[in-house]
Amino acid sequence: MNIKGLAHVAIQAKDYSATIRFYMEALGFKRGHHWSLPSFQIKEASMLISPDGRTCLEIFDDEAVIPAQGKKARSEDEVAYGAMLHLAFYVDDADEAFQTAIAHGAKPYVEPGNLALGEPPLPIRNALVHSPNGEVIEFIQDVDFDVESRFSGF
Numbered sequence: 001m002n003i004k005g006l007a008h009v010a011i012q013a014k015d016y017s018a019t020i021r022f023y024m025e026a027l028g029f030k031r032g033h034h035w036s037l038p039s040f041q042i043k044e045a046s047m048l049i050s051p052d053g054r055t056c057l058e059i060f061d062d063e064a065v066i067p068a069q070g071k072k073a074r075s076e077d078e079v080a081y082g083a084m085l086h087l088a089f090y091v092d093d094a095d096e097a098f099q100t101a102i103a104h105g106a107k108p109y110v111e112p113g114n115l116a117l118g119e120p121p122l123p124i125r126n127a128l129v130h131s132p133n134g135e136v137i138e139f140i141q142d143v144d145f146d147v148e149s150r151f152s153g154f
Helices: 016-024 092-104
Strands: 005-012 030-037 042-048 056-058 085-089 107-117 122-130 134-143
Touching: 016 030, 016 042, 030 134, 042 134, 056 085, 085 092, 092 122, 092 134, 107 134
Parallel strands: 005 056, 085 134
Antiparallel strands: 005 085, 030 042, 042 056, 107 122, 122 134
16 A cells, blocks of 8 residues: 555534635635535535645545544434544555455445535545554545635646
């Protein structure tokens, strides 16, 4: 497996707009891609890009029902605010990383696959596992979440 770096850390925000503002205004992040994903009850999600241009924070709205700390939230009452939701690592091949992790004791969570996030669609390929310790780990092939750089010619 060839881990290339930390892709992003995901945070569920009790107040989505205030959280976005804090990271942008106080810490210098800029807003990259924005999307919704109804299959996980995500109404709003944004990728915030740090000043180094590579490190990102993924912010989810407060109603998203997504895995947190290795445990899937079954209802809004189980959502852990302020908790790390998952770790994501850039990899050359999400399928290979997924299989390698499974071979080393991880449990499959989301099989390798392709997603299209938002409009215009941003294609990604990823896979998720529960590590042997329980945290959710995402393997994501390189993707550019910076909307401005992708569409600067328009």
